Amino acid sequence: GAGVSQSPSNKVTEKGKDVELRCDPISGHTALYWYRQSLGQGLEFLIYFQGNSAPDKSGLPSDRFSAERTGGSVSTLTIQRTQQEDSAVYLCASSLDSAYGYTFGSGTRLTVV
Amino acid sequence: AQSVTQPDIHITVSEGASLELRCNYSYGATPYLFWYVQSPGQGLQLLLKYFSGDTLVQGIKGFEAEFKRSQSSFNLRKPSVHWSDAAEYFCAVGTWSDMRFGAGTRLTVKP
Numbered sequence: 001g002a003g004v005s006q007s008p009s010n011k012v013t014e015k016g017k018d019v020e021l022r023c024d025p026i027s028g029h030t031a032l033y034w035y036r037q038s039l040g041q042g043l044e045f046l047i048y049f050q051g052n053s054a055p056d057k058s059g060l061p062s063d064r065f066s067a068e069r070t071g072g073s074v075s076t077l078t079i080q081r082t083q084q085e086d087s088a089v090y091l092c093a094s095s096l097d098s099a100y101g102y103t104f105g106s107g108t109r110l111t112v113v
Numbered sequence: 114a115q116s117v118t119q120p121d122i123h124i125t126v127s128e129g130a131s132l133e134l135r136c137n138y139s140y141g142a143t144p145y146l147f148w149y150v151q152s153p154g155q156g157l158q159l160l161l162k163y164f165s166g167d168t169l170v171q172g173i174k175g176f177e178a179e180f181k182r183s184q185s186s187f188n189l190r191k192p193s194v195h196w197s198d199a200a201e202y203f204c205a206v207g208t209w210s211d212m213r214f215g216a217g218t219r220l221t222v223k224p
Contacts, residue, residue: 004156033212042119042203042216091156101147102212104157 002026004105006092012111013082021077021108025094032075033095033102034067038088046090049075082112115140117206119215126194127223134189134218136204146187147205148178151217157203163187174198196222 005024013019025032034046045059049069060066064082069075079086089109093102118137126132138144145164149157161172168180178189187204199222204215 035214043205043214045212045214093157101149101159101162102157103159104149106156 004092004094004103006105006108008108009106010109012113015084015112016081018078018080019082019110021090023075023092023105025073026103029094029096030072031095032069033093034077035091035093036088037091043091084112086110087112115211115213117204117213117215119204119218121218123219125221125223128196129193132191132194134202136187136189136215138185138206140206143182144206144208146180148172148189149203149205151201151203194222196224198222
């Protein structure tokens with residue numbers, strides 16, 4: 001597609017439920033990133049996929065967070081047993097080469113009640 | 114350790130005034146440097162980037178930034194701010210697999 005697409009745009013979930021956030025990157029972009037942006041905060045790196053290499057999961061805050069990328073394209077970020085502190089905007093970005101910068105999606109606003 | 118610092122959390126300028134947003138970084142080598150803008154309810158948009166060559170780079174919307182190696186800085190400037198520039202601005206520093214973002218500077222534009 002023309003841009004990075006994320007769905008849903010908004011998600012309200014009850015504490016303890018699992019959620020799945022989807023990212024559809026720009027076609028041909030081999031790198032895909034997930035970031036989290038909490039209210040008034042900068043962007044917190046979560047996970048990075050590059051081609052068929054093992055992902056860099058160093059930013060995932062706990063083992064409740066996981067992500068996969070199927071076929072080098074669509075990625076799903078899963079949060080299990082959600083907590084209120086998980087409430088944030090989850091941003092996905094893709095890149096052909098970091099020298100060109102990232103293209104970000106509009107994000108998924110997750111609210112845990 | 115790698116880090117990006119945007120010292121100003123919030124800046125207010127009058128429309129038509131000049132603007133400078135500060136960004137300082139700590140990195141092992143000269144990294145790629147970026148500025149992004151995030152308008153309310155929107156995703157992040159790339160304003161400009163530096164990875165080599167001329168240290169003064171031009172971006173979209175009339176923005177420019179200057180890389181100063183000796184100061185480890187990459188400050189964003191605009192000679193005359195427009196009301197539509199009100200947004201959150203993020204400096205980003207890093208390489209292919211290690212991109213760090215600053216906490217952001219919120220710009221308010223007074224009429």
